[in-house]
Amino acid sequence: MTGHITPRSIASSLARGTSRTTRTRTRTPRARWTRRAPIARAAASEHVYRYETIDLGTTLGGIDFKDLSEHIDRAIERAGVREGAVHVISRHTTTAVTINENEERLIDDARMYLSRLAPADDFYLHNDLDRRRGPADWPGGDEAWRAQEPRNCHSHLLSMLIGNSAVVPVSEGKTTLGTWQSVMFVELDGPRERTVGIQVVGIK
Numbered sequence: 348m349t350g351h352i353t354p355r356s357i358a359s360s361l362a363r364g365t366s367r368t369t370r371t372r373t374r375t376p377r378a379r380w381t382r383r384a385p386i387a388r389a390a391a392s393e394h395v396y397r398y399e400t401i402d403l404g405t406t407l408g409g410i411d412f413k414d415l416s417e418h419i420d421r422a423i424e425r426a427g428v429r430e431g432a433v434h435v436i437s438r439h440t441t442t443a444v445t446i447n448e449n450e451e452r453l454i455d456d457a458r459m460y461l462s463r464l465a466p467a468d469d470f471y472l473h474n475d476l477d478r479r480r481g482p483a484d485w486p487g488g489d490e491a492w493r494a495q496e497p498r499n500c501h502s503h504l505l506s507m508l509i510g511n512s513a514v515v516p517v518s519e520g521k522t523t524l525g526t527w528q529s530v531m532f533v534e535l536d537g538p539r540e541r542t543v544g545i546q547v548v549g550i551k
Contacts, residue, residue, distance in 0.1 A: 393551045395549055397428075400438070404541075405537075410537070415530045415543065419433055423521070427551050429520050429550060436545075438541075441539075443510060445513070449531060465501040465508075473503065
């Protein structure tokens with residue numbers, strides 16, 4: 348007996364087909380891991396920390412400027428640093444370090460300006476030596492100390508204002524100073540025997 352097709356039988360067939368389709372799974376291929384070649388590492392750079400004290404000799408009287416460019420370049424060359432920095436420090440309380448243009452007339456302007464800013468003949472408490480005492484072990488005591496102690500408070504104040512150190516980056520073995528820039532040592536109480544400290548740090 349041939350079965351009759353009815354709306355119910357059609358709906359049942361569609362439902363069975365849908366359920367089978369829903370249960371069908373698709374497989375994705377697994378990722379395959381490949382071993383990579385080892386990465387070549389650059390040889391470790393040598394770190395350098397080199398300090399030296401430079402003798403600048405006797406400075407001129409009053410306010411004096413000394414260009415330190417040659418001293419700095421030689422210090423970098425001796426250290427062999429390619430990338431890093433150079434530190435320059437004044438080792439006295441009446442001197443300073445600054446970066447600016449080393450032009451003769453500008454230096455004269457700086458001398459006159461600094462002299463007006465802190466006149467040497469103004470009244471300063473630091474210069475009142477009768478109210479100060481020397482070191483306890485000074486030969487000859489306080490009187491001998493006062494006899495040699497300069498009245499130079501203006502120089503101390505100018506040193507505080509200008510600053511006592513400078514740091515300059517070093518790249519490819521040279522400082523990165525601008526075209527007209529120089530690192531200069533500033534004497535504020537000359538003439539004196541002076542030194543400056545230079546430390547080069549970085550990698551070869």
